[in-house]
Structure formats: C-alpha cells, structure tokens
Amino acid sequence: MGRKLLLEHINVPGINTLAVYREKGGYRAVEKALKTLTPEEIVEEVKKSGLRGRGGAGFPTGMKWSFLAKPEGVPRYLVCNADESEPGTFKDRYLMTHIPHALIEGMIVSSFALGANTSYIYVRGEMMPQIRILERAIEEAKAAGLLGKNILGSGYDLELYVQPGGGAYICGEETALLESLEGKRGNPRIKPPFPAIAGLYGCPTVVNNVESIAAVVPIINDGGDEYAKIGIGRSTGTKLISASGNLVKPGVYEIELGLPVEEFIYSDEYCGGIANGKRLKATVAGGSSVPVLPANLTLKLANGDPRLMSYESLSEGGFATGTMLGSGGFIAFDEDQCIVRNTWNFSRFYHHESCGQCSPCREGTGWMEKILHKIEHGHGTMEDIDLLWDVQRKIEGNTICPLGDAAAWPVASAIRHFRDEFEWHVKEPMKSQSTNYGLANYANPIEKAPEEVKSQN
Amino acid sequence: MLKVEETQPVEFSSALLAKFDEIVKRYPEGKQKSALLPLLHLVQAEFGWTSVPAMDKVAEYLNIQPIEVYEVASFYTMYFLQPKGKYVLEVCRTGPCCLVGAEKIMDHIEKKLGVKEGEVTEDGLFSWRGVECLAACGFGPVLQIGPEYTFYENLTEQSVDQLIEDLKNKDLRQ
Numbered sequence: 001m002g003r004k005l006l007l008e009h010i011n012v013p014g015i016n017t018l019a020v021y022r023e024k025g026g027y028r029a030v031e032k033a034l035k036t037l038t039p040e041e042i043v044e045e046v047k048k049s050g051l052r053g054r055g056g057a058g059f060p061t062g063m064k065w066s067f068l069a070k071p072e073g074v075p076r077y078l079v080c081n082a083d084e085s086e087p088g089t090f091k092d093r094y095l096m097t098h099i100p101h102a103l104i105e106g107m108i109v110s111s112f113a114l115g116a117n118t119s120y121i122y123v124r125g126e127m128m129p130q131i132r133i134l135e136r137a138i139e140e141a142k143a144a145g146l147l148g149k150n151i152l153g154s155g156y157d158l159e160l161y162v163q164p165g166g167g168a169y170i171c172g173e174e175t176a177l178l179e180s181l182e183g184k185r186g187n188p189r190i191k192p193p194f195p196a197i198a199g200l201y202g203c204p205t206v207v208n209n210v211e212s213i214a215a216v217v218p219i220i221n222d223g224g225d226e227y228a229k230i231g232i233g234r235s236t237g238t239k240l241i242s243a244s245g246n247l248v249k250p251g252v253y254e255i256e257l258g259l260p261v262e263e264f265i266y267s268d269e270y271c272g273g274i275a276n277g278k279r280l281k282a283t284v285a286g287g288s289s290v291p292v293l294p295a296n297l298t299l300k301l302a303n304g305d306p307r308l309m310s311y312e313s314l315s316e317g318g319f320a321t322g323t324m325l326g327s328g329g330f331i332a333f334d335e336d337q338c339i340v341r342n343t344w345n346f347s348r349f350y351h352h353e354s355c356g357q358c359s360p361c362r363e364g365t366g367w368m369e370k371i372l373h374k375i376e377h378g379h380g381t382m383e384d385i386d387l388l389w390d391v392q393r394k395i396e397g398n399t400i401c402p403l404g405d406a407a408a409w410p411v412a413s414a415i416r417h418f419r420d421e422f423e424w425h426v427k428e429p430m431k432s433q434s435t436n437y438g439l440a441n442y443a444n445p446i447e448k449a450p451e452e453v454k455s456q457n
Numbered sequence: 458m459l460k461v462e463e464t465q466p467v468e469f470s471s472a473l474l475a476k477f478d479e480i481v482k483r484y485p486e487g488k489q490k491s492a493l494l495p496l497l498h499l500v501q502a503e504f505g506w507t508s509v510p511a512m513d514k515v516a517e518y519l520n521i522q523p524i525e526v527y528e529v530a531s532f533y534t535m536y537f538l539q540p541k542g543k544y545v546l547e548v549c550r551t552g553p554c555c556l557v558g559a560e561k562i563m564d565h566i567e568k569k570l571g572v573k574e575g576e577v578t579e580d581g582l583f584s585w586r587g588v589e590c591l592a593a594c595g596f597g598p599v600l601q602i603g604p605e606y607t608f609y610e611n612l613t614e615q616s617v618d619q620l621i622e623d624l625k626n627k628d629l630r631q
Contacts, residue, residue: 075485084592085589085590085592086590087551087552087553087589087590087594088552088553088590088594089592089594090592090593090594090595090596092592093592093593118485120483124592125494125498125533125535125606126535126588126591126592126601126606127592127606128603128604128605128606129605129606129607129608159483161483163483163491163494163495164494164495164498165494165533166494166497166498166529166532166533166534166535166536167533167534167535167536167588168532168533168534169589169590180494181491182488182490182491183490183491183492183493183494183519183521183525183529184490184525184529185528185529185532186532186533201485201488242594242595243595244553244556244594244595244597245553245556245557245594246556246557250594250595250596251595252595284552288551288552288590329594331552331553331556331594333556337556341555342552342555342556345550345551345552345555346551346552349551349552349589349590352589353589355532
C-alpha cells in the first residue's frame with residue numbers, strides 16, 4: 001500500500017466536519033506554523049519538500065512563493081485555483097467535497113507564509129455544491145478561532161472567501177483567473193509582469209492549485225525533508241490521480257510518485273484493469289492537454305524499461321515517445337474506442353473554450369475541429385491529415401497563454417502515433433462510420449532497445 | 458415555447474439586495490466589480506436567466522457601465538441570455554464522458570423531452586444542452602441542474618427517465 005498524505009482519512013464518517021477533522025489530527029499544521037515557525041521558515045520547508053505545482057505545469061511551489069514581491073504598504077494575496085476544468089481531472093472536486101478542511105488548513109498556513117491577510121478560493125461556478133461545502137467549513141473554522149482576527153492568539157489575521165467562476169475553462173490559467181476574480185472576461189494577461197509582482201488588483205499575488213495547497217499541510221506537519229523522501233527523483237511526495245475512461249475502477253487515487261503505470265492500471269489497489277475484459281489501446285496520462293500515447297508506450301519507455309507515474313518518466317522521450325504528468329487526469333481508452341473521434345471531441349472542447357484573444361488559437365482551434373469532424377464523418381482526404389498537422393504547428397507557441405499549446409498537442413500526438421487510423425478513415429469512409437479501427441498494433445510489446453541506446457538515456 | 462417579454466422590467470427584492478451587500482464586502486474598497494460573477498449567479502437563480510434589464514440593474518448596483526456586465530455575461534457559459542426551461546439538464550459531452558456513453562444519454566434526453574438542444578418544452582419545465590467537462594470524469598456520464606447545480610452521476614437511460622419523472626412530480630407538488 002502506498003502512503004496516503006491527503007486521502008488517509010477520506011473514509012472516516014464526518015471527516016468533512018471540523019470536529020472529526022481535528023480528531024484525526026487536523027489543524028496541527030496551523031498550530032505549528034503560527035506558533036512556532038516564521039513565514040520564511042515555512043517557505044523554506046516547502047522548498048525542501050520539492051513540492052511541484054499540482055495543477056498541471058509542475059513548477060516548484062516553494063520557488064513560486066519565493067518570487068513574491070514584498071513592497072511596503074501593499075497587500076499581498078493568495079488565490080487558490082479551484083477552477084478544475086481539464087477534461088479527465090476531478091481530484092480537486094473530490095478533495096473539496098470530502099475533506100474541505102484540508103484545503104482551508106492549507107490556505108491558512110500558506111497565507112501566513114506569504115503574508116496575505118485576505119485570500120480567495122476561486123471555484124468553478126458549476127461546483128456550487130462544493131462552494132456551499134467550503135463556505136460551511138470556513139464558518140466552522142472561523143467559529144473555532146482558526147480564521148478572522150488574531151488567529152489562535154498569534155496576532156495574525158486572515159479572511160478567506162470563496163469566489164464562484166462563471167463556466168470557462170480558460171479561467172484555470174492563472175492570469176485569466178485573476179481577471180475573472182476582478183469581475184472581467186477571462187482573458188489571460190501578457191506576462192511579464194507575473195502575478196508575483198502584479199497580480200490581483202495589481203498587487204503581488206500567488207496562485208496555487210487546490211492539491212498543492214492541501215499538500216502544504218503534511219509538509220508542515222512532518223517537515224519538508226520527510227515529504228521529499230516519498231516519491232522518486234525530482235517527483236517528490238504523493239499525487240492525486242483522477243482515473244477515468246474504460247477502467248474497472250475509475251476514481252481518484254493517491255499514489256506515491258514513481259508507481260509503475262502498469263501497476264496503476266492493472267492492480268486491484270488502483271484501477272483494477274480495463275473494463276469488460278477488453279484490452280488497452282491508448283491513454284491520456286495527464287488531462288486532455290497532454291499527448292495521447294498508444295498502450296505500448298504507456299506501459300514502457302522507448303528503451304523497453306517500465307514507465308513510471310512521475311513527472312520525469314512520463315515525459316521521457318519528449319513528445320516523440322513520451323507525454324506529461326500534467327494535472328494527473330488519467331484517461332484510458334479500450335480497443336473499441338476511436339482515436340479520431342476522441343481527438344475531434346477534444347478539439348471541439350478547445351474551440352469552445354478558446355477565449356478568442358489570440359488569432360492562432362481562436363481560428364486554429366476552429367479549423368482543427370472542422371477538419372477532424374470531416375475526417376471522422378467519412379469526408380476526409382489525405383491532404384486533410386497534413387493540413388491538420390500544419391494548423392496545429394501554427395498554433396503551438398504562438399499564443400499568450402498555454403491553451404493554444406494544449407489544443408495543439410492532443411492533435412499532434414494523435415497524428416504522430418495513430419496516423420494509420422486517420423488514413424483508414426480516409427480510405428474506408430463508409431466502413432469507418434459503422435465499425436472501429438480497433439486495437440491494430442498499438443499494444444504490441446516494445447522490443448528491448450540495444451544497450452548502446454539505453455546508456456544514452 | 459415559454460414567452461417572456463425581453464424588455465420586461467425587473468425588481469430586485471430586499472432579500473436579494475441584502476445578499477448583494479454581503480458579497481461586496483469580500484473585496485477591498487473600490488473593487489466592487491469583483492462581485493459581478495457571484496451577483497449574476499444570484500440573479501439567474503432568482504429569475505431563471507439574466508435578462509438585459511436585470512443586467513442593467515446589476516451595473517447600476519455595482520456602479521459600473523452596463524457593457525461591463527454584458528461582456529462578462531456573454532463570455533461565461535453559465536449565464537443564460539435567453540429564457541430557459543425551469544430545469545435545465547446540462548449533460549457533459551467531453552471526451553471521458555463520451556467514452557462511457559454520454560452521446561447516447563443526450564440522444565435519449567432529446568427523444569424523451571421531444572425538444573432540440575437549447576429549446577424549451579411546451580410546459581416550460583425542461584431544457585437540455587451539452588456542456589463541456591464538469592470535472593466528474595470518473596463517474597460519467599454526468600449531468601447537472603441549476604441553480605443548485607446538483608450532480609447526477611453514472612447516468613443510464615433508466616436513471617434519466619426517473620430523474621425527469623421526479624422533477625415533473627416535484628413541480629406538481631409546488
């Protein structure tokens with residue numbers, strides 16, 4: 001059994017209440033931080049822990065905190081990004097629903113470390129039930145003297161508010177989120193200046209994902225060094241993985257980073273294998289934005305070694321043979337799924353969610369959706385596949401925010417690894433409307449690479 | 458079709474205005490525009506949609522220009538700029554839900570309600586539409602119904618039928 005730091009008490013009845021959460025050791029981190037540590041010491045612990053942003057980018061959290069500007073007389077803000085909208089990702093919703101106090105506790109410790117006296121949790125508007133849960137938890141914490149003026153007699157004041165979004169994927173991008181929190185359209189800002197210098201209301205601001213903030217609690221309780229012992233290499237600690245698609249047991253799992261992908265998919269402790277006795281065709285390992293991989297490259301690296309659930313191992317081989325851990329949204333496709341149809345679905349999503357600010361993304365996502373619709377519905381030509389490749393190349397890297405890249409990568413990887421399936425749709429337009437291409441050779445084992453290739457890695 | 462006069466003036470109740478006052482307090486002085494998204498949610502929960510007169514009143518309340526409200530309401534997908542049915546069934550139509558049958562569920566709802574996506578049933582009770590990822594991929598197919606945004610997970614054709622029946626009965630009781 002892997003260690004659980006966030007979900008250890010998830011099945012304890014009443015863990016969503018302050019009383020039970022405290023009984024299970026909750027709010028120890030607030031006591032420790034406010035009574036025995038300085039803000040600088042907390043930042044140092046988080047740096048030592050090696051914690052990397054759990055929202056998708058994987059940027060070291062401690063380093064992000066250390067960039068925060070501290071001009072005299074200017075308020076600083078901590079904003080929690082709970083705008084979870086990446087297809088395949090539902091861990092934050094799960095955590096907030098069941099253990100809201102884990103997030104509140106993390107917010108108190110993190111706000112204290114950053115010197116913020118007002119903090120916001122920006123929750124996507126569709127999560128109204130979670131907003132109500134968080135507001136109730138905040139009231140409980142406030143009544144217990146854990147929020148408000150002079151918390152636990154430490155002299156530190158903090159007000160915590162929940163802000164609903166309005167339904168826009170783009171607001172998961174931190175500067176779009178800040179625009180939205182200021183009551184505007186969610187158009188990402190041009191950086192620099194980064195939020196650490198000029199964020200909410202032009203003041204220094206840190207934006208962190210729900211899971212990152214919740215992870216600060218065990219880091220403070222056990223120390224950064226202890227946290228860093230879990231995991232593998234620069235992928236320290238545990239990670240919440242949202243598992244969906246054609247799995248026996250989809251759901252949210254807390255894993256120690258470094259777990260073999262094969263074990264995650266097939267062991268009974270985690271997903272329990274592919275549903276209905278089917279075989280695995282492909283996976284999207286880190287939310288819809290990361291490259292899709294065929295089954296063989298999901299389970300093994302190009303050199304034949306097992307692939308692990310870690311930032312480094314999942315991206316091993318670059319985009320040629322690898323993918324990314326991203327937000328940990330793990331989607332499994334069985335042999336009956338159509339890669340072209342799914343890529344079209346994802347393209348429609350990005351077209352729908354593009355904010356419209358940058359032409360390559362606004363126009364390109366629409367083109368990709370149209371071309372993929374055409375191929376999927378049996379009207380495509382071979383040139384369309386090349387055109388699609390060309391369009392995605394022209395979006396990637398040419399936009400203000402990463403939504404453009406996120407829209408391009410699934411398309412690029414689908415063509416890279418599944419080009420034969422696209423060509424089959426073109427060559428067999430009628431057949432492709434009633435049957436699927438199937439598993440083809442995507443699950444065939446990878447030949448063990450010769451020693452000289454291995455030693456280069 | 459449900460008929461609502463677009464120019465019909467709206468009045469905000471004192472209870473609603475009290476909620477507005479409470480929300481505006483969350484932000485620093487002069488930053489009351491931050492309350493715009495939460496206020497529009499409250500308006501929609503009260504009136505079923507965000508009409509132009511309602512948006513104008515929100516602008517007046519927040520001391521901002523009406524266009525600042527329109528541009529926000531039209532950017533975010535949750536605000537209805539047209540009247541909808543009393544219950545809007547919003548079904549997730551994104552990848553992971555489609556892997557487990559979301560498209561079939563949408564076809565079924567369309568047949569069951571007898572209206573196309575975005576339209577309102579004759580009795581004014583129901584609308585439906587496909588929406589993008591609702592962050593419940595492991596429990597798909599899913600749908601949500603505002604203004605509480607209750608989630609219904611692991612949908613089957615039978616559970617959707619039951620849900621629609623329950624909502625009809627609930628409405629008769631009210």
